[in-house]
Amino acid sequence: MSPRTYHHPDTDEIAIPRVLFALSEPLRLAMVRVLAAQGETDSLELGPDLPRSTLTHHTSLLRESGVVHVRAQGRKCLISLRTEDLESRFPGLLGAVLDGYERTTDLTDPHP
């Protein structure tokens, strides 16, 4: 009946404080890191060990802050980084965050 729809802020509505806040949460930053490495990803892959409601909470926050794009695919949920939108609005920001994260943390860590 009603397919799942998601609201995404326009590119020019994306605000720096909200983006920084979204990325300041270790869990969400880890999700973003996976998205940057893998591209569009099944939402379950972003937090296999998390309760569903917790996962939804974080993906929603990332979406509403303009960091990720969400689309429904069957019963699943595909998440992708809004790389170009972020780059055009805040050039270099995402790259700096991810680079800084990479050199500080190791992807092979059990608990990043």
Next chain:
Amino acid sequence: MSPRTYHHPDTDEIAIPRVLFALSEPLRLAMVRVLAAQGETDSLELGPDLPRSTLTHHTSLLRESGVVHVRAQGRKCLISLRTEDLESRFPGLLGAVLDGYERTTDLTDPHP
């Protein structure tokens, strides 16, 4: 007797999530913007209309997250950005945040 001392994290202890969180607060981001424009600044200038305890709270948080350096000068308090430390640890991050902020917000706004 006991001159005011402040603890600052080592450069290699500065963590991205804490920095992003510190910068995600509009008030603190505005303070950082002033620091970037003016260099070392009297703490009172960073929030002339704020209660002292509120100002201390934000400067402490910025200091503990590694964003600013604080030193006592007489009874006053001089704050400066740890530009080089941040640049060496997270290259381009601070610049990207400030540039993105500048193009999104106007310094002449009464309430940025």
Next chain:
DNA sequence: ATCATTGTGCGACTTCTTTCGAACGACAGG
């Protein structure tokens, strides 16, 4: 049609954040 899976919304609980007043100590100046 039935069933299992996925995501969402709701509500509750806990913890963290922010804000700010009041009291205190440190400092500079007269």
Next chain:
DNA sequence: CCTGTCGTTCGAAAGAAGTCGCACAATGAT
């Protein structure tokens, strides 16, 4: 020494955020 200014600390209060169980709707598979 006394006074006024500044910064810090403590505590309280309100608000925001994170976590998660549960019920429900939508979807795909059998």
